Amino acid sequence: MAIEIYWGSGSTFAWRVLLALEAKKLPYASRLLEFSQKEHKTPAFLQMNPRGKVPTLKDGDFVVYESIAILQYLDHKYPQVPLFGTTAEESGAINQDVCEMLSYMEGPVSRITRPLFSGELAGKEQQVQEAAEAVHQEFSRYDARLAHSPWLRGERISASDIVLYPFLPTLLRAAAKPTAEKLKLAYMPFTRHYLHLARWTAAVEALPGYARTYPPHWRQ
Ligand SMILES: N[C@@H](CCC(=O)N[C@@H](CS)C(=O)NCC(=O)O)C(=O)O
Known part of the structure; x- marks a missing residue:
């Protein structure tokens, strides 16, 4: 199952994660949420992220939110193109x-x-x-x-x-x-x-x- 990234247009925090996915050349499914439709406050989304915020990343059964935590997760899981150095x-x-x-x-x-x-x-x-x-x-x-x-x-x-x-x-x-x-x-x-x-x-x-x-x- 591909990585799924839940993001919102113009969110600086979500933009970081999209850039990291692109820099690492990882395939991902884009889940662009409409803030005006409150798509980040649906019960299904709140189950993944109780704060109802983007970015939120789902990789198989694993869910992680907070942009920096997501970057750290991606770097450990997919170390090609390291983003936090190698030493x-x-x-x-x-x-x-x-x-x-x-x-x-x-x-x-x-x-x-x-x-x-x-x-x-x-x-x-x-x-x-x-x-x-x-x-x-x-x-x-x-x-x-x-x-x-x-x-x-x-x-x-x-x-x-x-x-x-x-x-x-x-x-x-x-x-x-x-x-x-x-x-x-x-x-x-x-x-x-x-x-x-x-x-x-x-x-x-x-x-x-x-x-x-x-x-x-x-x-x-
Ligand atoms: N510290 C969080 C901040 C996330 C955040 O505040 N996201 C905003 C979008 S820029 C959001 O989802 N706001 C919707 C809300 O709070 O209802 C991170 O780095 O991921």
């Missing part, structure tokens, strides 16, 4: 990146994207601008690292790249909202601030299978 040192370094991204990027990203995507920006302008400054600090670190290597951890793609990447197009999409025009978002203009990060973004987007990971509703 203790590589694994430590990549896990350090992942922990930093969860600690220092996820919060600011959601403080920017939630008000801009929900249309509820009023009163939150200051909060959004402060979060954009935090994102700018983090992007500057990654940009400096990418001046020395094609991927965040050397010569090949790893979980560091896969966990970070979905934040970028999501933040750019948020910045393109008409309501964002009046804001000063410190990470914009993106390509002018971060030359290496921009080159790296293009490399991720050139990966075979990338198109299958792209949020379908963004194409409309």
